[in-house]
Amino acid sequence: MKKTELLRYTAIAGLMLTFAFSTQAQSYGAGDKDKAAYYGSEDKSKLKLKIGYNISTPIGSFKDEISKTSFSGFGAALAYPINNQWDVGLGVLYNDYYQKYPRQVYTTGEGTVSAVLSNSIQTLPIMAKVDYTILKEGLVRPYVGLGAGGNLVNYKQYLGEFPYSKSLFKPAFSGDAGVNIALGRTKTAGVNLGANYNYLPFNFNGVDNLNNWGVHAGLFFTLH
Secondary structure, eight states, X not given: OOHHHHXXXXXXXXXXXXXXXXXXXXXXXXXXXXXXXXXXXXXXXXXXXXEEEEEEEEOTTHHHHOOSOBOOEEEEEEEEESSSSEEEEEXXXXXXXXXXEEEEEEXXXXXXXXXXXXXXXXXXXXXXXXXXXXXXSSSEEEEEEEEEEEEEEEEXXXXXXXXXXXXXXXXXXXXXXXXXXXXXXXXXXXXXXXXXXXXXXXXXXXXXXXXXXXXEEEEEEEOO
């Protein structure tokens, strides 16, 4: 992992959150009464936590390494509302990919070997995120979002009993769309459903990228 890259992406996330807090303070200094009138029945002044289950399918050259869908995934995001349509925050999305190939003959630097090949890859994109909610109010509110940051990758390949592994830190970009379905009178919690596309450059050991698309389902809460 390159420390300079990690610091760069962390700085971007910090700047976005700082901008959100300063904008919130300037926009709603008129008082809680005006803020409540603007937001309606939803208290948008609190941080929002979103957690859920994620299913992910490799695409592009990633399919040459692992073609099976990953059912071992989860996501979480912490967002701060700038107003009743724009949120900024941080998100993570973990997926565990694994595939074993039948025994065959492989050529290595030391000759040929007949072995079972197994590929195991774990991805953990950590991104600054911006979400735009299309409807200003209502129980059902569709949204779209973008993210950018860094991807922690754990790459393992087993050629029979001989492992080859490496951990790397690469860029990460994402786009997602979905719907938040509020529950209860206060609308401070509910169900989140959506789909996501993740652009994850890689370029290691013959793999050009770890791009994938997925679907997710989970819950969201307002933190008091």
